[in-house]
Amino acid sequence: MTAALMDGKLFAAKIRTKVADQVGQLKQDHGLTPGLAVVLVGEDPASQVYVRSKGKQTVEVGMASFEHKLSADTSEADLLSLIAKLNADPEIHGILVQLPLPSHLNSDLVINSIDPAKDVDGFHISNVGLLGTGQKAMVPCTPLGCLMMLRDHHGSLSGLEAVVVGRSNIVGKPMAQLLLGESCTVTIAHSRTRDLAEVCRRADILVAAVGRAEMIPGDWVKPGATVIDVGINRIAAGEKTRLVGDVHFESAAAVAGAITPVPGGVGPMTIACLLANTLTACCRAHGLPEPEGLTV
Ligand code: GUN
Numbered sequence: 652m653t654a655a656l657m658d659g660k661l662f663a664a665k666i667r668t669k670v671a672d673q674v675g676q677l678k679q680d681h682g683l684t685p686g687l688a689v690v691l692v693g694e695d696p697a698s699q700v701y702v703r704s705k706g707k708q709t710v711e712v713g714m715a716s717f718e719h720k721l722s723a724d725t726s727e728a729d730l731l732s733l734i735a736k737l738n739a740d741p742e743i744h745g746i747l748v749q750l751p752l753p754s755h756l757n758s759d760l761v762i763n764s765i766d767p768a769k770d771v772d773g774f775h776i777s778n779v780g781l782l783g784t785g786q787k788a789m790v791p792c793t794p795l796g797c798l799m800m801l802r803d804h805h806g807s808l809s810g811l812e813a814v815v816v817g818r819s820n821i822v823g824k825p826m827a828q829l830l831l832g833e834s835c836t837v838t839i840a841h842s843r844t845r846d847l848a849e850v851c852r853r854a855d856i857l858v859a860a861v862g863r864a865e866m867i868p869g870d871w872v873k874p875g876a877t878v879i880d881v882g883i884n885r886i887a888a889g890e891k892t893r894l895v896g897d898v899h900f901e902s903a904a905a906v907a908g909a910i911t912p913v914p915g916g917v918g919p920m921t922i923a924c925l926l927a928n929t930l931t932a933c934c935r936a937h938g939l940p941e942p943e944g945l946t947v
Contacts, residue, residue, distance in 0.1 A: 654878070654907040657800050663919035666799070666945065667712055670926045673942050674713040677933065685933035686715040687745040687771065687925070688737045692730065692756065693723035698749045705747070708922050714929060717743060723753050730756060731764050738766040744936055745771035745929035750821075768936060771928040773825065782828050789928055790947055794826040796920025797858060797879050798833070798947060804877060804909055808833040812853050816840045816867065816897070817860035822881055826858055829947065847871075859897035869902025878903055878910040881917050 677683045687709050691702045702718065709716040719733060730748075737746050746769045752758050762770075767777040773791040781788035801808060813835040817823035823839060830837045840850050842861070851857055851871040857878045859867050864884035872878060882897030896913035904910050911917050927945035934941050 652901070652904040654904040655804075655909040657804060657877075657879075657909050657911045657916060659796070659800065659911055659916040659918060659920045662800060662803065663796075663923035666920075666923040666927060667708065669942070669945060670923075670930050671712040673930055673945075677930075677939075678713070681937065681939070683933060683937060684713070684715050684742075685745070685929050686717060686740075686743045687747065687929045688717040688719065688740075688743045690719045690721065690730070690733065690737075690746070690748045692721045692725050692749070693753050695751070698751075702749055705922055705925065708926060709929070712926050714926065715742065725753075725756075727756055727760070730761060734761070734764045738764075738769065743769065744933040745769055745925075747772050747925065769932055771925055771932055773928070774820065779820075779825075782825060785832055789932065790829065790924075791821060791825045792921045792924035792928060793822050793860075793881060793917065794829050795924040795928070795947065797826060797881065797917055798829045799924070800911065800917070800920065801856060801877065801879065802833075808835050808856070811835045811855040812838075813856040813858070814838045814840055814851055814854035815858045815860065816844075816847070816851065817858075817862070817881070819860065822860040823858075826860065830856070830858075832947070861897050863897055864895050865897070865899040867898045867903065869899060869904075869906050872898075872903050872906045874906050875908040876906075878907045879917060880911050880913050883913060883918055 689702050706716045737743050746765050762774045763776050767775045770789050773789040778788045813830040815823050815827045818841045827837050827839045848871045852873050860881035864886050880896035880898040884895050885892045894914050930942050931946050
């Protein structure tokens with residue numbers, strides 16, 4: 652391996668410390684405690700794990716955590732009524748509705764019913780529009796985490812060739828907008844892209860967010876490139892399973908300049924950025940200066 656390892660676990664711990672310090676300051680100076688409400692509908696096991704982890708980390712940085720667990724057959728009207736209550740509650744600065752929702756619920760409608768100022772996921776159509784037009788927005792957590800790691804590693808990203816593989820609303824599209832905001836030349840590639848290998852080989856910054864285990868091999872990576880692997884895929888490994896990214900780590904690490912591992916790369920950054928967004932939302936709600944180094 653020749654690539655430098657980009658340690659997301661360590662970086663996320665530093666962000667949590669920064670958030671905790673500033674939460675302490677907010678309490679001391681203004682008597683304010685940022686509050687995050689997480690709504691989980693149904694019993695999807697992976698979602699339950701995420702929600703538990705979010706609640707635990709929220710409390711650890713000194714914020715208030717409000718969990719709402721609703722049954723899988725919750726009606727749209729009941730869910731919208733809960734969100735309306737959370738929107739109106741001054742103790743709640745951030746609202747997150749865990750996705751995916753059960754299929755009888757319209758995710759777009761539900762997400763767009765959240766007050767955009769409390770939309771710490773950055774999924775509301777207003778925040779999508781603000782980000783796309785270079786205005787102050789709530790930025791989706793995973794792409795925000797990727798950008799923080801890239802800025803930390805590179806300093807300026809201006810003029811670099813960036814290729815984002817994956818076009819989801821949660822990662823691929825907002826990631827591309829953020830990189831464009833950093834003056835990168837941005838390509839969004841996906842499963843239908845012709846000669847994907849050749850497109851990837853152009854990238855100084857290669858972001859893989861397709862959700863297919865080890866799909867990108869080392870010979871698709873430009874020597875010296877920075878590789879950000881957003882994938883978290885569980886594959887069989889003998890009797891057990893193990894987590895791998897969308898990039899084939901060993902072969903890519905032999906040619907890249909820097910690479911995020913899976914696990915321990917982008918993954919831990921997502922919740923750290925959710926906490927950062929909740930702090931930012933609280934500061935904005937009270938007309939206070941925004942936390943430094945935690946927003947774009
Ligand atoms: N499900 C998987 N990732 C996410 C995320 O970042 N936010 C929400 N709300 N749900 C998710």
